[in-house]
Amino acid sequence: MAEVRLVDIEKKYGSFLAVPQQSLTIEDGEFLVLLGPSGCGKTTTMRMIAGLEDITAGDIQIAGERVNDKPPKDRDIAMVFQNYGLYPHMTVRQNIEYPLKLRKVNKAERARRVQDTADKVELGTLLDRRPSELSGGQRQRVALARAIVRTPKIFLMDEPLSNLDAKLRVTMRAELKHLHHELGVTTVYVTHDQMEAMTLADRVAVMREGRIVQLDTPKRIYSDPADLFVAGFIGSPSMNLIDGAVQDGRFIAEGMDLPVSLPDRDEVVFGIRPEDLELADGDTPIKGRLYALELTGESTLVTMRAGKTSVCARGHADFEAPINAPCHLAPKTGARFYLFDRATGQRLDG
């Protein structure tokens, strides 16, 4: 277990700046998720911690020790790769055993720990198979077992669930969460899936173009996004972002007219989450025609259009209406909404 400090780190590939200078501290025992779209520098950041990429500038400290010049093998980390990175010519047992073998753990101890770990991830009966004979989920668990068979200072996980089907992903997510609770090892987890980030993380670092744009708890990232990018990235379905202008204390867009506390200005983006909107009757601030209905099981997603404005609301599962029927939406009592500058993406309210 250890604290990880990235101090003014920077990564350049030739003249291309992949990760601009920034700092980040991951607390001892914390589960930190690096979240962002592909190519945002999250994997590069993780690989720098692992020692698989050199850093161009700055310092990386693990448990207070500067590790810039240490090769990966001496950093005492374990990593789970997106494509598992298993050793195809070895059996499951040999795969899991390999890190112990390299550390010269004696044979009896090795056998015991491999069996314990395999049982923990429910691979106990598959130890003599080769990776090619396993399903995706089983391979994933081999990769996980190989990481947890010894107790490293840090776990690094690079989109470990992205190759699994939706159902398995949910199961494995819970297993990861439980495992972290059980082992308490500092974990850095890279993903582009905001749902994974929200459910797993103690803190989420949302990244864009190499930069961390917001570092906070999942709750605050969701309820208090730092800018337009974070607001649009977090949440499923994502936040409604409507282009318009503020005039005389009201936000005006096609089909919308809402009171806001902001001085007059053009080029404003109004954001409100679908779960903060409700279907209403009569004179509501958001009016249009019904565009689509999507039943998700526990609710119905209602999409309404008025000219260029498109707004999605989460309605009751029983809601039914013909397409193109007039549709009225209103913010729920106590609903939060957000105002952003369209050009810079900066928050304008609060």
Place this chain on the structure above:
Amino acid sequence: MNKYIAYWGERALLVLISVVVLFPIGWMFLTAFKKPRDAYSLSLNFEPTVQNFVTVFSDPWNLGSMVLNSVIVAGATVAIAVPCASLAAYSFSRFRVRGRKFLFFLILSTQFIPAVVILLPFFLMFRSLGLLDTRVALIIVNLAIVTPFVIWMIKGFIDAIPTDSEEAAMIDGASRLRVIKDIVLPMAAPGILTSSIFCFILTWNEFMFALILSRRDAVTLPVGLVSFRTERGDLWELMSAAGVMITVPIFIMALLIQKHFTRGMTAGAVK
């Protein structure tokens, strides 16, 4: 009807090509078992004998020493070239060093030079080193010929191995050399085996350098064949028997690794 013609046409063509390719080899095998008086006849009706094989291994032909030379030269070339080439191929495949592409091109470009052009420099070099007519000279020359080729082939195989497993091993605690030993070599083994066989065949069949650089002690099998052209004329039955001795090991190897062989050819071709 058209389909019928295409079907039989295709087969006829394949048979024709096979006959053209296999005829000389078949003829050689038959002649190897013929008595001198039957050697020139095309008849299949002859009394087979193994006397030719006994003759080529005894004085004055002494094929045994040539077999030994060929085995030592080809074996040593493979034993040196393949490990060196594997390490070079790994480096070319994995390390992003400045000038890497140019260096790789440079190594490959040695293959573009016609052998006759470098024949004389090699001859003069070995003469001044006192290495003419030695196996060492032949091994050095063959290494120069096959190593670039083997580097290129093995690099193709290593390129196809995903780096994930290597990185995983490094994080698990392995040094770079340990990664090569534990992960890369086992995964590239079929490719390395194929390359070794190619390397062996190239060296085994090498004729021109062996002809010029050897005289008596270091003569290899292909060069030995020439000695059957005597003042009494060409001794076809003995030449054929020696030819069989040269081709049989290659045939056996090709059969054993047929599957890898074709895969190796295509892998090397596209990478």
